Amino acid sequence: MRRYIVPDEASVEAPHLSYEDKHALNRLTAYGRSMLEGSSLRCGCFHCGSSFVASEIADWMPEEDGADTALCPYCGCDTVVYETKDYPLSTALLSKLYLDWFYTEFEEREKVATYVPTFSTYDDYLRQGIPFLMEHYESDEIVGEVDLFRVDAPGNATGFMHEDSGAWQAKDLAGDEPGGMVKIVVHRGGRDFALEDENIRVGTYFEFIDELGRRLPYELWSPDQEDCVLNLVEKYGTKLRGVILSPSGRTMRLVVKKVPAAACR
Ligand SMILES: [Zn+2]
Structure with missing residues (x-):
């Protein structure tokens, strides 16, 4: 689809929209021709x-009871919608309205998405317009889906990676909710580290590296899911990529590029 999305500056605040705001903004869409035509709004x-x-x-849609x-x-x-004093225009505002008025369409698209651009926080997700930008590429195949948890979530008994400062280089992402495309790195050797005077031995562990080279603060939810990812890494090698779909979902989809079928004669 043709589109022209301009990401907001980081200083733009993602708006909080009440029920009334959402409807007021939706009303801006109708009967605008006499005001909008030829204007620089x-x-x-x-x-x-x-x-x-x-x-x-x-192009204008004729209306029976007012301007087009x-x-x-x-x-x-x-x-x-157009910019008003009450509603400054931003891509974050458009993202929010899309999620409100087209949620079913958004869900359908998210269900099959194989590409999601990198984001750092929920507001960043809205400011970049990622709800519009996620894509399903025909050349990609979805081969699995696993759950993640944040390693720094309070009370997270198994979230020990975060305590291991030697291995943890992405503390600046703590508190953020990053996602998008990730490379999956498997460390099979295992390693030791000290946690509160106790020596802890970690077996195989995983790292998820985003397109900016940042190691994201997530781990796989269960040993079963670790096995699932290990099997897929063995099968597909570096062709396997993770797609962390949204700032809140904690779902990582596993995707590979389809190998083109051999030409038949
Ligand atoms: Zn449009």
């Missing part, structure tokens, strides 16, 4: 996440 579409100025709108309704110049949907 900043607009955005909460179906595809694109930003544009009102003068780029070329704007159609998005990128996706053609009647989901165009």
Whole structure:
């Protein structure tokens, strides 16, 4: 789909929208022609996440009871909002509106996504417009799905990796909820470390490295899931990638590029 998504600056606050806000913003989408046509008002579409100025709108949907309704110049949907004093336009705002008004579509897309760009926090996820940017590529095959937990979650009995400062280099991500595409690194040798004067021996362990080279603060949920990932690493080697879908889901999808079928004669 054609679209033009402009990520927000890190200083942009992801808006908190009440029920009334969501409906007020939805009402902005209708009957806009007399105000928007040819104007330089900043607009955005909460179906595809694109930003544009009102003068780029070329198609209008006739309304029987008022001025025409704007159609998005990128996706053609009647989901165009414009900037107002109460609602400054941002990609984070468009992401939130998409998740509110198109949640079923979002869920359907997320169910089959094989590519999700890197994000660091929930607000970052919204500011970059990641709900719009996740993709399902035909050339990818989903080969599994596992659960993760944060190693620094309070009361997490098995979250000992975080205490192991020698192995832990990503403390700056503590408190964040990073995700996106990850490389899965398996350490089979095992290692020892001291935790509160006790020596602890860890067997095989995993690291998840994102596209920025950061080691993410997650571990696999259970020994069964570790076995599942180990089997897939053995089968697919470095072709296997993890996709951490969302800041809250803690689900990692396992994806490989499909090998093109041999040509038949
Ligand atoms: Zn659009």
